[in-house]
Amino acid sequence: MTRSIPQGELVLYGLPLSGHCHRVALFLSLLRLPYRYENVDLAGGAHRRPDFLALNPFGQIPVLKDGEQVIADSNAILVYLARRYGGGEEIEWLPDEPVAAAEVQRWFSAAAGLLAFGPARARLKHVFGAPIDYDAAVELANRLLPVMEAELARRPYLAADAPTLADIALYSYTAHAPEGGISLQPYPHIRAWLARVEALPGFVGMPRSALPAGA
Structure with a gap:
């Protein structure tokens, strides 16, 4: 499988002290994918505002935006990244067997x-x-x-x-x-x-x- 290259900017919405967000940041780094980190002010209620709820109606972090594609939930994001950008890696992050x-x-x-x-x-x-x-x-x-x-x-x-x-x-x-x-x-x-x-x-x-x- 050939490794895909992002066609637009990857943006990770999250909080650095969140383990759910870190697992996504970690996997992005392991895949050598550049991205921008957008901090979400949970204490200030940013996750309950309409602009964030438009990204994830559950009002939870992390959320990944890949161009026009939006993926919410840390494990779902891992699956998306493995399937879209994990091709050509020596490691089979998400086996087919x-x-x-x-x-x-x-x-x-x-x-x-x-x-x-x-x-x-x-x-x-x-x-x-x-x-x-x-x-x-x-x-x-x-x-x-x-x-x-x-x-x-x-x-x-x-x-x-x-x-x-x-x-x-x-x-x-x-x-x-x-x-x-x-x-x-x-x-x-x-x-x-x-x-x-x-x-x-x-x-x-x-x-x-x-x-x-x-x-």
Whole structure:
């Protein structure tokens, strides 16, 4: 498959401290795609204004604008980028083989479920002061991380022996779980996997936030 070249400007609407937005920024960088970052002032309610709702009626970030094409939802954006611009890459980010494709989808579900309501939500409490049920978030994190650890004990990446979109979808909030008081020290295979992702050519990290007291 030949690698496509953007015909117009790529614009990512998001917030740098959002893991959902970071997974898109990370994948854009891994694909070596230039783009413009448009910060969305969530605290000021910019995501509820008509101009933003015209991009995403759900009022959520991230949103990617590719010329006239608008894609919302971080995992959907990853799929779009892989299918449109991932051709010619050495890495098959989104496999066509049915079982491999199902494995990636399985981790997309984990990213939208246990990750989002576990480590990501716990981080919201400490980084943004969000009024959440912290104990419930920790419980979900404690369900997710041992499963990831077991999977990564038998292969180097979550869905395959090579990186896929599953790793991009799970990386950001896992790497920053300690900012929500979720320790990664009990999970050596997860920590080794994070290092493998960070060693990929074109990797860019998400800005770090202060760790909770005692973390």
